[in-house]
Amino acid sequence: MADTTTNTALSGPRGPKPRKRLSRGNIILYSTLFVVCVYYILPLWVMVMTSLKGMPEIRMGNIFAPPVDIEFQPWVKAWAEACTGLNCDGLSRGFGNSVRILIPSVILSIAVASVNGYALINWRFKGSDVFFTILIFGSFIPYQVMLYPIVILLREAGIYGTLWGLVLVHTVFGMPILTLLFRNYFSSIPEELFKAARVDGAGFWGIYFRIMLPMSLPIFVVAIILQVTGIWNDFLFGVVFTKPDLYPMTVQLNNIVNSVQGVKEYNVNMAATLLTGLVPLIVYFVSGKLFVRGIAAGAVKG
Amino acid sequence: MTTASKRPWLLRNINAKIAAMPMIFTTLVVFVGGTAWTVIYSFTNSKLLPRWQFVGLDQYERLWSNNRWLTSVENLALFGVFSLVLTITLGFLLAVLMDQKIRFEDTFRTIMLYPFALSFIVTGLVWQWILNPQFGIQHIVRSLGWETFTFDPLYNPDIVMFGLLIAGLWQGTGFVMCIMLAGLRGIDEDIWKASRVDGIPRWKTYLFVVIPMMRPVFITVLVITTSGIIKLYDLVIAQTSGGPGTASQVPAMYVYDYMFTAQNLGQGLAASTMMLLSVLIVLIPWAYLEFGGRRNG
Structure with a gap:
């Protein structure tokens, strides 16, 4: 059971390729999957965007918007300067x-x-x-x-x-x-x-x-x-x-x-x-x- | 076996036994011994250190009259029911979508599964930020013109568990989808041909033929998800630290606090024994179904 399910899961879809590409069902199918993917990607996007902004821009702006001025300082600070308790040598x-x-x-x-x-x-x-x-x-x-x-x-x-x-x-x-x-x-x-x-x-x-x-x-x-x-x-x-x-x-x-x-x-x-x-x-x-x-x-x- | 059988049984196959020592130690000492120790000492009034003074069910009486514990159990039940129903339903629906011989299947799967590679700490912290009322979703909807829009699950004791649920679903649904997809791919193609010949609509085939055939997969997912839910800890620590107040406390936090910070070991052990009991309630029927029927599987 273990092996068959794993292997078939990896072999991808079987059978011939679908014929019609733009049927109504397909549009619904792909747009649903697209929306789902947006939900999944969003947090990663927000993380990256927030980490590249300066604090003033974060206070004013929208967490989903890309940074106006890209800053790498937060990364440097997180890696080398952020404090936990008395230690301030970052992550x-x-x-x-x-x-x-x-x-x-x-x-x-x-x-x-x-x-x-x-x-x-x-x-x-x-x-x-x-x-x-x-x-x-x-x-x-x-x-x-x-x-x-x-x-x-x-x-x-x-x-x-x-x-x-x-x-x-x-x-x-x-x-x-x-x-x-x-x-x-x-x-x-x-x-x-x-x-x-x-x-x-x-x-x-x-x-x-x-x-x-x-x-x-x-x-x-x-x-x-x-x-x-x-x-x-x-x-x-x-x-x-x-x-x-x-x-x-x-x-x-x-x-x-x-x-x-x-x-x-x-x-x-x-x-x-x-x-x-x-x-x-x-x-x-x-x-x-x-x-x-x-x-x-x-x-x-x- | 034939030549070795002259030796005493303990020395037979001696290399394998030596090699299996770590496994024997893990199973007997850590898993069985550790569990037994916890259960036994939950009947004592151990405080800072384990102490052998039997007090019967005192710790359990205290546990079940402790408001923080009752909140924890309620929270976990709420989170558990929603998270089980939603991960399994959504996981299955996504798997069905992925099973429609679509293009870019690998891309879609990669995107849906990546949160599963991340830790609960990372998951919790990201969603803490997105759900931050001052900057996150609430702020954005308000700045679009809907001034009274309120969505601050992490600061509202009534719905804080749903804030955790959003993050938990984000992390785990992709995994359930993958397992379900593997199950769907395991269904014989002839079933589909037969149902097409009979003119049965696809959704009916899924509902009445495929789902019953996938029962073992559903049960496996159920058991894995449930045992994961009972362990729920890191996510809460990172996202809410159990707050606001005690609104998002869970049993695993109660155990940790009483064992390692409140110096009330007996309480911690009693609470962890209750966690064990809840896993057994799921595990025993499953083991019975899975192994009871077919002895030589």
Whole structure:
């Protein structure tokens, strides 16, 4: 079920091209889609336009109008000067933190989950399917239920509030969806290959590194896309499991924009918001259909 | 298996078991153990730190007589019902539009799905700005000449949840559309041929043939959306911070505040157990439907 729906979703419409281009139905169809797209694009448009205006122009004008005088100062300020609490070094700090959190989290979570998927398909052991079922059902448990026990575990391990604590949390909560992704993919690799390697004397890790890994590069890319956007966008774990000097970009952004002190600088706020959204947006627009494939795999979990 | 079966069962397939240690730890210690810990300690009067002093259902009685909690639950129910009905209806309708063999399908999909790549924080902040009464939509409509036009959901306690809803729909409908579209593409082309031969109008085919056939897709979307709605947190933090007053509080905020800032752990745990319960109410019937019927799926 999982594979057929994903694949057909990606293959595009089937059948011959429509004949008449300007029938009444088509006009209604395309204009509806056009209106919908305007609704979707509008916030991005407003963000970009606001971030390029000066404050006087914002106070006088219309948020949808393009700027009369283009200003890049808000971007500079958002990146390098905006204040959170006592620190006035802008979002660059949050960006750095997010990158430092992102890289080990993506690598570790994907490494663990791909090995899980491999073990679940090719090296089943007693109870392995039970663990997988718990894993999938666990992904529906609200994070709030597990927050405090994890705080205790991390505190006992001495890594509460550190980078590695957060990396482990991302690895744990990324595991259900990624394991499912890899398990489904590995199950489509012919078993004969695995058996032949076994006959040739390859062991657990040998087969993983020499056969499974090289054959599954596309699914690794999908997993990377999924994790990069997911971890970059995380807010809750960042707040709970790190200290202020290690807050990821989303947390810092929220602190900058929703701070109660000082004059509100909407242009700086929007520039900061765009900066934070830029990484997942770039990943999204570059990856195209692979992103769809990732979320479709997530949707048919269970 | 044949050669290995001479070894004791624990050592059989030992590499796979070692490799699966992180998974075993995650499932048993974090998911099962953590959940059990939370449920058990919700029956204690833990304050700043967990304390093993059993007080029965006290925390739950206090919870359900706390106005802030009641507001949170009401808000979430309101947001949840509207957001479920609207994301599923709109998601399906958009998917149907996209399924009419249109041109530029990829472009349309790219545009409708990009908000899903953005975080709730970004979503919340953008819509906070657009709905700002002084500069946003209200200001623009007024400057067009309609002086009394009022649309300030984020400052009006009665409709603040709808302000959040607009942002939530913007973020999530594209995703539901994609899943629904995948479901529609999974419908056999012969169904369409058959209904055309019988002269059944397209809308009737969708309503009476396609939708019933897509039941599993609808149920999946329902479960995913519901479990997402119950977790609703970041969006509210960014867009309204729970305000004005306590008008847009949600359960996840209540949990966080009592656990980490109000130093009333027992309350936080009881509230999070209620969140768990609400997920189970959706999850168990679904699991029963999905796995109960076909054992060897």
